[in-house]
Amino acid sequence: METYQIELSNDLSQLDTATKFVTHLLEKNLHNPEKEKNIDDIELVISEACTNAFKYSDKTKNETIKLEINLNQTSIEVKLQSPGENKYIESIQNPSIAHNESGGNGNFIMKALTDEIQGQNIDQSFILTFKKKF
């Protein structure tokens, strides 16, 4: 497993930076017949996870969002740390399609496209981790 990390300022304008960081890694390092589908799926999950982090994390703490990627040819593990605790942690474990114009489907998408996903509130931070096999 190779490990890659990026720290982002806590602002939604960093969303494209986050997704490009991950898709670039996958483009460069992944070599399997389903490569394009894998990249599309991970790009979407990263977008959903980072959007939630940028929108709902505690901006008063003036801390960064930390993204860590562990990658090999057969799987990816992602850890996303954002400041402040997440009050909606239960909806990550048990998402549903909300058909809600203000939200609700992001967690469903993340769960549908990963093999494992969980969120934990630890030491005033929220840590989202997910794994996907290729």
Add this chain to the structure above:
Amino acid sequence: MQVTHSQEGNITILHLEGKFNANAVSSVKKKVNQLIAENYVLLIFDYSKVDFVDSSGLGCMLSCLNLLKSKNGNLKVAGMSVKVRSVFELIQMHKIFESFETTTDALQGY
């Protein structure tokens, strides 16, 4: 994401280009609100140049649909790539929106 529009009679085609994610929501809503203010309430979202969509983009589209319907209007979609369509269908938006291969087909759908 770039948002432009063209007019076919009383039907407006909104041409979207780029990534339809959280960063694109405000510009799309602003354009739709402008069109509604000008009494243009029959819309087509042209997805032919959209290379990515997530729940924020689709939620925005749903919000636009609900607003347009409240004004006796409607919103149809056209030109989705396989990649974009897969997300659309994953959260079952295909049960809510009429979708067409091309904007020409969507215009005929009105």
